[in-house]
Amino acid sequence: xxxxxxxxxxxxxxxxxxxxxxxxxxxxxxxxxxxxxxxxxxxxxxxxxxxxxxxxxxxxxxxxxxxxxxxxxxxxxxxxxxxxxxxxxxxxxxxxxxxxxxxxxxxxxxxxxxxxxxxxxxxxxxxxxxxxxxxxxxxxxxxxxxxxxxxxxxxxxxxxxxxxxxxxxxxxxxxxxxxxxxxxxxxxxxxxxxxxxxxxxxxxxxxxxxxxxxxxxxxxxxxxxxxxxxxxxxxxxxxxxxxxxxxxxxxxxxxxxxxxxxxxxxxxxxxxxxxxxxxxxxxxxxxxxxxxxxxxxxxxxxxxxxxxxxxxxxxxxxxxxxxxxxxxxxxxxxxxxxxxxxxxxxxxxxxxxxxxxxxxxxxxxxxxxxxxxxxxxxxxxxxxxxxxxxxxxxxxxxxxxxxxxxxxxxxxxxxxxxxxxxxxxxxxxxxxxxxxxxxxxxxxxxxxxxxxxxxxxxxxxxxxxxxxx
Amino acid sequence: xxxxxxxxxxxxxxxxxxxxxxxxxxxxxxxxxxxxxxxxxxxxxxxxxxxxxxxxxxxxxxxxxxxxxxxxxxxxxxxxxxxxxxxxxxxxxxxxxxxxxxxxxxxxxxxxxxxxxxxxxxxxxxxxxxxxxxxxxxxxxxxxxxxxxxxxxxxxxxxxxxxxxxxxxxxxxxxxxxxxxxxxxxxxxxxxxxxxxxxxxxxxxxxxxxxxxxxxxxxxxxxxxxxxxxxxxxxxxxxxxxxxxxxxxxxxxxxxxxxxxxxxxxxxxxxxxxxxxxxxxxxxxxxxxxxxxxxxxxxxxxxxxxxxxxxxxxxxxxxxxxxxxxxxxxxxxxxxxxxxxxxxxxxxxxxxxxxxxxxxxxxxxxxxxxxxxxxxxxxxxxxxxxxxxxxxxxxxxxxxxxxxxxxxxxxxxxxxxxxxxxxxxxxxxxxxxxxxxxxxxxxxxxxxxxxxxxxxxxxxxxxxxxxxxxxxxxxxxxxxxxxxxxxxxxxxxxxxxxxxxxxxxxxxxxxxxxxx
Numbered sequence: 005x006x007x008x009x010x011x012x013x014x015x016x017x018x019x020x021x022x023x024x025x026x027x028x029x030x031x032x033x034x035x036x037x038x039x040x041x042x043x044x045x046x047x048x049x050x051x052x053x054x055x056x057x058x059x060x061x062x063x064x065x066x067x068x069x070x071x072x073x074x075x076x077x078x079x080x081x082x083x084x085x086x087x088x089x090x091x092x093x094x095x096x097x098x099x100x101x102x103x104x105x106x107x108x109x110x111x112x113x114x115x116x117x118x119x120x121x122x123x124x125x126x127x128x129x130x131x132x133x134x135x136x137x138x139x140x141x142x143x144x145x146x147x148x149x150x151x152x153x154x155x156x157x158x159x160x161x162x163x164x165x166x167x168x169x170x171x172x173x174x175x176x177x178x179x180x181x182x183x184x185x186x187x188x189x190x191x192x193x194x195x196x197x198x199x200x201x202x203x204x205x206x207x208x209x210x211x212x213x214x215x216x217x218x219x220x221x222x223x224x225x226x227x228x229x230x231x232x233x234x235x236x237x238x239x240x241x242x243x244x245x246x247x248x249x250x251x252x253x254x255x256x257x258x259x260x261x262x263x264x265x266x267x268x269x270x271x272x273x274x275x276x277x278x279x280x281x282x283x284x285x286x287x288x289x290x291x292x293x294x295x296x297x298x299x300x301x302x303x304x305x306x307x308x309x310x311x312x313x314x315x316x317x318x319x320x321x322x323x324x325x326x327x328x329x330x331x332x333x334x335x336x337x338x339x340x341x342x343x344x345x346x347x348x349x350x351x352x353x354x355x356x357x358x359x360x361x362x363x364x365x366x367x368x369x370x371x372x373x374x375x376x377x378x379x380x381x382x383x384x385x386x387x388x389x390x391x392x393x394x395x396x397x398x399x400x401x402x403x404x405x406x407x408x409x410x411x412x413x414x415x416x417x418x419x420x421x422x423x424x425x426x427x428x429x430x431x432x433x434x435x436x437x438x439x440x441x442x443x444x445x446x447x448x449x450x451x452x453x454x455x456x457x458x459x460x461x462x463x464x465x466x467x468x469x470x471x472x473x
Numbered sequence: 474x475x476x477x478x479x480x481x482x483x484x485x486x487x488x489x490x491x492x493x494x495x496x497x498x499x500x501x502x503x504x505x506x507x508x509x510x511x512x513x514x515x516x517x518x519x520x521x522x523x524x525x526x527x528x529x530x531x532x533x534x535x536x537x538x539x540x541x542x543x544x545x546x547x548x549x550x551x552x553x554x555x556x557x558x559x560x561x562x563x564x565x566x567x568x569x570x571x572x573x574x575x576x577x578x579x580x581x582x583x584x585x586x587x588x589x590x591x592x593x594x595x596x597x598x599x600x601x602x603x604x605x606x607x608x609x610x611x612x613x614x615x616x617x618x619x620x621x622x623x624x625x626x627x628x629x630x631x632x633x634x635x636x637x638x639x640x641x642x643x644x645x646x647x648x649x650x651x652x653x654x655x656x657x658x659x660x661x662x663x664x665x666x667x668x669x670x671x672x673x674x675x676x677x678x679x680x681x682x683x684x685x686x687x688x689x690x691x692x693x694x695x696x697x698x699x700x701x702x703x704x705x706x707x708x709x710x711x712x713x714x715x716x717x718x719x720x721x722x723x724x725x726x727x728x729x730x731x732x733x734x735x736x737x738x739x740x741x742x743x744x745x746x747x748x749x750x751x752x753x754x755x756x757x758x759x760x761x762x763x764x765x766x767x768x769x770x771x772x773x774x775x776x777x778x779x780x781x782x783x784x785x786x787x788x789x790x791x792x793x794x795x796x797x798x799x800x801x802x803x804x805x806x807x808x809x810x811x812x813x814x815x816x817x818x819x820x821x822x823x824x825x826x827x828x829x830x831x832x833x834x835x836x837x838x839x840x841x842x843x844x845x846x847x848x849x850x851x852x853x854x855x856x857x858x859x860x861x862x863x864x865x866x867x868x869x870x871x872x873x874x875x876x877x878x879x880x881x882x883x884x885x886x887x888x889x890x891x892x893x894x895x896x897x898x899x900x901x902x903x904x905x906x907x908x909x910x911x912x913x914x915x916x917x918x919x920x921x922x923x924x925x926x927x928x929x930x931x932x933x934x935x936x937x938x939x940x941x942x943x944x945x946x947x948x949x950x951x952x953x954x955x956x957x958x959x960x961x962x963x964x965x966x967x968x969x970x971x972x973x974x975x976x977x978x979x980x981x982x983x984x985x986x987x988x989x
Contacts, residue, residue: 137705137713141727144516254518256614257807308519308615379674389705396486396697404482405674411476421483445845448878449477452841456496459837 084340085121085228090350095122097193098230103223104270105384107329113339114375115385120228120336123349125386131351131359132366134389147310148252152235155250155303155312159185160215160236163248166314167238167301171246184214184239193231196220201282207239209290214239221278227335234275238301243292245283247275247300255304255313265302265317272300273322277330298323343372378406413442425450477842478670486672489695491687494670496838498774501656501784503597506768507561508533510601510760511608512753513720514541515727519615521550522722522731523753526557530765537753539738539746544630551616552633559635561596562642566795568593595657595784595791598646599768601681601718601760602662608720609658610647616640617804641804645794648805652821654783654828657791661767662718668774672696680704681718681763689770716756718763726756777835783828811965815955823951830947834892840941844879851941852877854934855913869928872904873916873940881944889916889942897921898947899932916942 089095098106098119106112106119118125129136155163161180168177186203190196200219207214216237223230236248249272253264279296287294299316306313347369351359359366370390377391377400385391395403399418402409415421425446437443474482478494485492505528512522523537534557538550572591575584600606617640619632646658666678671687677700678684686699694702703715712730713723722731730752738745809817833840833849843849856874861867889901899921907913922928934940959968 135705137723137725139724139728141515141722141724142732143514143727147516252516256518256611305518379676382676399486401483403674404479404486404672405474405676407474408479408482411474411479418483418487421480422487425480425483445476446480449480449845451878452845453477453480453838456836456838456841457493459496 085336088117088121088340088343088347088349089123090348090352093124093350093353096124097122098225098232100232100234100271100274101267103225103230103232103274103330104267104326106225106333107274107326108270108384109376109378109381110329110332111376112374112381112385114370114373114387114391116333117336117339117373118349118387120225121340121349122228127351127353127359128349128366128370129386129390131361131363132370132387132390133363134387134393136386136389144252151252151305151310151312152250154310156217156236159183160217162312163236163303164213164215164238166303166312167246167248170301170314170316171297171299172240175241178213182212184210184212186214186216188216188219193220194222197222197231201285204237204239204245204282205286205289208243208245208286208292208294211241211243212239213241221275221282223274223278223330225330225333227337232274232278234272237275237279243290244295244297245279246297247272247279248303249275249300249317250303250312253304254307255315256307258315260302260304260315268302269300269317269319269322270326272302272317273319273326276300276319276323277326339373347372376402378402379404380406411442412446413440415442415446421446474675475842475846477845481670482672485670485687485696489672489697490690491669491671491696493668494838495668495774495832495836497777497836498771499667499777499780499832499835499839500654500659500664500771501597501776501780501787502768502771503594503656506597506599507558508599508761508764508768509558509605509609510718510757510764511605511612511720512722512757513608514538515722515724517541519611520547521612521720523550523750523757524554525754525757525761526554528561530761533761535750535754535757537750539749540735548633548636551612551636551639555633555635555639559639559642565592565594565596565791569792590792591785592788592792592795595788597656598658599664599764600658600660601764602679603660604679604720605718606647606650606658606660606663609643609650613640613643613645613647614807617644618807637804638798641798642794644805645790648817649787649790652790653825654831655790655824656784656787661764664771665767668771671700673700677704681760681767682715685763685766689766716759718760719757722756726752777832779831779835783831786824812955812961815965819951819955823949826946826949830943830945830949833943833945834947840943843943843945844881847880847882848945849941849943850877850879850881851939852879852912854936854938854940856936857933860917867926869918869922869926869933871918871922871928871933873901873918873934874907874913875916875940876913878912881942883914883944887944889944890947891921891940891942892947893921893932901942 085095102119106115109115115125118128126136159180160183164178164180164183168175184207186207188196188199188203190199197220200216200221203214203216203219207216216239218233218235219237221232221234223232234247235250238246238248240246249268251264251268253260276296276298283294283296286292298320299318301314302317303312303314305311349366349369350361351366352361354360367390370387371394375387375391375394377388377395379392381388381391392403401412401416401418401421409416412421415424424440424443427447481492481494507526507528508530509524509526510533511524514520514522520541521536521538522541523535525533525535527533534553536550536553536557538546540546569590570593571588573586574589576587577583578585598609600609616632616636619637619640620628621634621637622631623634624637625631649655650658650660662679662681662684665681665684665688666675669688671678671684673683673687680700680703682703683700686694686703687696690696690699706714707725708714710729711725713725716726717723731749734745734749734752738749833843840849840851844851852875854873854875858872858874860870860872862870883903885903885905887903889903891899891901893899899918901916901918901920904915904917907915918928918933922932956962961968
């Protein structure tokens with residue numbers, strides 16, 4: 005069945021119908037607006053020094069970041085990555101959303117390198133002249149913040165009630181006054197990560213309910229560390245941990261937009277993944293069997309109100325996918341080693357934050373790493389417009405969709421396809437192998453299409469000659 | 474995407490202009506459609522920001538909510554929307570035709586013909602994109618359970634009159650839009666992508682401006698350049714030249730223009746409301762014009778022969794809902810019960826099969842795709858050999874030999890169908906491939922030749938005729954029949970309650986969380 009028909013075909017309770025919606029939304033504003041974590045960014049930036057460089061006031065004094073790299077594998081040549089970023093440029097840390105996007109396209113070395121080296125892709129795209137239309141409406145931010153505050157208000161009573169109802173029915177409900185809410189503030193992301201690990205250990209050893217608000221977790225991505233921050237993690241009395249995702253898209257009549265739930269589940273899978281090593285340490289330390297639950301709690305506004313409701317989301321599939329894709333990511337230093345020695349992505353920012361590096365020079369530097377562009381990138385990567393431009397210039401068929409390549413066998417460019425689809429011998433290129441099944445099918449498709457458009461029936465002559473099988 | 478569609482996209486990318494996917498129009502376009510371009514407030518569910526709505530392209534009605542968080546203003550918007558949309562929807566209710574339908578007589582249990590009303594035409598709503606269809610559903614859901622002051626004088630925050638009714642209609646349109654080939658509620662991007670292949674991906678096609686740029690680029694620009702401009706070109710103030718088709722707005726518009734204007738409105742500054750209306754209209758108007766441009770493009774295509782047949786089903790759907798509303802039935806439930814869901818699913822599946830068959834029969838380009846997929850073949854008759862069936866009453870079963878370049882996936886005895894000039898379908902079956910000659914095969918006609926011992930004239934092809942056989946049925950029936958009400962299994966809720974029994978579940982109440 006063709007893709008288009010698959011979309012039109014009803015599946016159950018309209019599971020096919022929301023798909024175009026998701027595409028539409030992504031294409032339209034590039035930035036999914038449902039995310040509370042995204043909405044929270046500006047507020048969170050204040051107390052964090054590892055946030056995107058772009059969030060810092062332009063021209064802020066460069067800060068050395070040796071502390072960020074504590075615990076990183078020694079094999080990574082940090083000097084080289086600093087060179088790639090440019091002298092004095094603070095690295096941009098990966099968040100769970102970026103990680104999920106990276107895991108969705110593990111073949112993209114460009115993204116792996118730029119993200120791994122902490123380069124601000126948004127600024128890079130701007131300097132290249134193909135800025136991404138990322139951004140979020142302040143209305144969504146306000147609403148997201150208000151909703152999250154409401155969910156977590158009152159010591160998390162409402163949140164724990166929902167969690168108990170959805171994930172631990174039949175056990176004694178948490179008493180609001182017995183729920184521990186440890187303070188997780190510390191200096192720097194690694195300080196906060198260490199604080200989080202300690203709090204988790206204490207809470208697990210205590211054997212009661214605990215709510216960790218915005219804990220900080222470390223994940224290793226392509227050999228470099230990234231810090232991610234779930235909305236909340238709850239420790240159950242039995243020693244298991246649950247990741248809580250708070251989103252501001254509505255759950256209407258018990259169901260929410262499938263695409264948005266999917267994005268939330270992929271993000272939550274990154275958090276579960278990041279919690280697992282901590283759970284291993286805590287288990288070894290406390291002697292308790294610590295388990296990170298693979299069902300996360302998704303909290304959304306109910307219907308058209310801003311009262312919270314929740315659903316348990318099974319993320320085992322996303323977890324397996326993310327784990328596999330992250331393992332596949334080529335290590336950043338391997339990619340960095342293949343670059344010409346003088347390559348750098350330094351924008352040479354002036355004090356007011358404008359890039360002075362010539363775009364052609366930058367484009368050349370970007371070209372030294374291969375990208376794996378697919379239209380899905382448009383919703384997930386700041387550099388997508390640039391990659392799309394290049395992909396279209398090269399006439400790559402992937403620019404028309406990821407699935408297109410599969411039907412075309414070895415034909416990778418539009419030129420090749422059209423040459424192969426042309427009548428035998430007329431192409432002059434001789435590149436199209438007439439015995440290649442993809443070429444045979446293409447030629448047949450082109451003949452049928454031309455015939456239908458010309459409004460004529462098959463001329464008897466063609467019948468003889470085109471008996472290609 | 475099938476190979477033939479991929480090829481069309483590749484041709485379009487190389488040519489810099491969209492290429493046709495169809496030779497005829499496969500959807501009904503009303504003479505007087507109601508175009509509805511809604512905008513929503515970011516982050517809020519069901520808080521409309523504004524809309525352009527109307528049947529006259531020159532004079533759309535502008536509805537705007539200066540402060541979407543204000544319930545009264547939202548209600549005023551919905552009341553105004555109801556005043557605009559409901560007269561249009563109701564305008565088709567009274568022009569009726571009589572149709573004969575077989576119904577089971579409750580006393581005798583026999584099927585007897587009855588005369589029923591069928592509306593002569595039906596309303597058609599056109600929204601810019603698939604997200605617009607979802608938004609119509611959402612608006613319908615947010616309104617249909619509301620109670621007006623008349624219905625419930627005691628309840629706080631009564632909805633303005635007609636708002637619940639509009640909710641029921643929008644829900645019906647939204648539900649109907651999920652039936653393949655239905656035309657009560659259509660999205661312009663859906664219509665355009667059905668008929669043209671652009672030189673970009675399916676995802677990018679969801680941007681109405683970009684899609685139109687490929688199909689009908691402005692002079693001097695290639696489709697690709699125009700599409701890139703439509704997607705991302707911004708003016709000096711950082712605003713998109715081609716605002717998104719909604720219902721979501723551009724974050725830059727929200728942050729730089731809308732939010733300050735709303736703050737001025739909240740501060741009670743004079744002229745702030747007019748300023749907001751102008752802003753909202755500025756975002757809506759380009760999309761409004763784009764939808765009408767799309768309608769013009771589609772109207773230029775000749776209509777497919779079987780489109781009227783599908784539109785008649787839409788008219789039935791409209792008539793049935795009109796009757797439900799008139800009979801005072803409660804609004805559509807929040808969730809369908811298992812039986813209704815099974816019925817809907819099966820109806821959509823058969824509508825899909827029917828749509829696929831009808832589009833192929835109406836359009837040689839669609840048929841070309843089916844031929845490439847091995848689901849149909851076309852060829853020239855080289856020989857017709859008369860034969861008779863064995864049995865008590867021999868009937869003509871002529872054997873037709875034809876030469877084709879197609880490669881149908883045929884098994885011996887496979888059923889084949891051929892459209893006749895009068896619209897009927899002639900059945901046949903595959904006999905064999907001719908030995909030693911590729912592309913030659915023999916088909917036995919098994920019907921459609923009249924009742925006599927000699928076939929009716931014109932019912933058997935003659936040598937040198939070009940004929941097209943399909944492996945798929947032309948009027949596919951749905952799957953197996955659903956069980957009778959008393960045989961409904963417990964998985965689907967069991968048999969319906971008898972008149973004396975308590976109902977299975979209470980109808981959906983309006984809950985405290987349900988406020989708009």
